Amino acid sequence: MPLTTSSDMLARAQKGKYAVGAFNAENMEMVQAIIAAAESLSAPVIIQTTPGTLRYASPEMFFSMVCAQALYAGVPVAIHLDHGEDFPMAARALRAGYTSIMIDGSKHVLEENITLTRQVVLMCAPCGVPVEGELGHVGGKEDDLESAGTGYTDPDEAVEFVRGTGVESLAVGVGTAHGVYATEPALNRELISILRGRIDTPMVLHGASGLKDEVVQDCIARGICKVNFATELRVAYTKAATEYMRENPKALDPKKFGAAAREAVTDLVKEKIIVCGCDGRA
DSSP states (O other), X not given: OOOOOSHHHHHHHHHHXXXXXXXXXXXXXXXXXXXXXXXXXXXXXXXXXXXXXXXXXXXXXXXXXXXXXXXXXXXXXXXXXXXXXXXXXXHHHHHHTOSEEEEOOTTSOHHHHHHHHHHHHHHHGGGTOOEEEEESOOEEEETTEEESOOOOOOHHHHHHHHHHHOOSEEEEOSSOEESOOSSOOOOOHHHHHHHHHHOOSOEEEOOOTTOOHHHHHHHHHHTEEEEEEOHHHHHHHHHHHHHHHHHOTTOOOHHHHHHHHHHHHHHHHHHHHHHHTOTTOO
């Protein structure tokens, strides 16, 4: 089916008290894997690309791959710009056909974050494309994205931010980080409940790779409607491709190790879809 926006997906998730899995793709095989997993479990799905990924290949390239694969899928698929770093990048993704845009102004002071995010919301509104903002900091490193700290989202600022921007979803800082966790993070899960009591906007959990399943599920029960997974997919892909080449050192066809990696990512995405509770929700 044609690509859809994330608006209806997240509204349904919020009402049904589950979350939509959002998965970062780095190449064609990962796009295929994510959609295949969603189809097998009849789940809505969001495919994401970061600024670093879009410097590897253009938003037009990734849009074309996701759009082509989604046409054969029987589940809703959205393509989302993850951590758009400025207005020009958000504009290019929108022109390319992205059906969901994130503008990450969290490195700015509140007023500047509101101004930037509002500009992107106004740009995307005529196209019916929803915008995700971020308030608070998700630490760690992912692609070119790096944050030195993990700042919690202030509930009063969240109310002001939502009112001032008109975002349709909000990435919140509750103690998660991008990349690989060296130790288990101490999440302020109660903050999610507090934020849910103050704002109606669907909330997004970034940095979920490596969290225990029960932790993710508790965050969802408290009000998270979208959960982002990136690092774990990369690890699964690279591990499977490496193992294939170790076992087949004379292999020359990249389709062979690509297929092995695709299968590994498909299995992992299935697991995460079930954790999010969005299986059977398409």
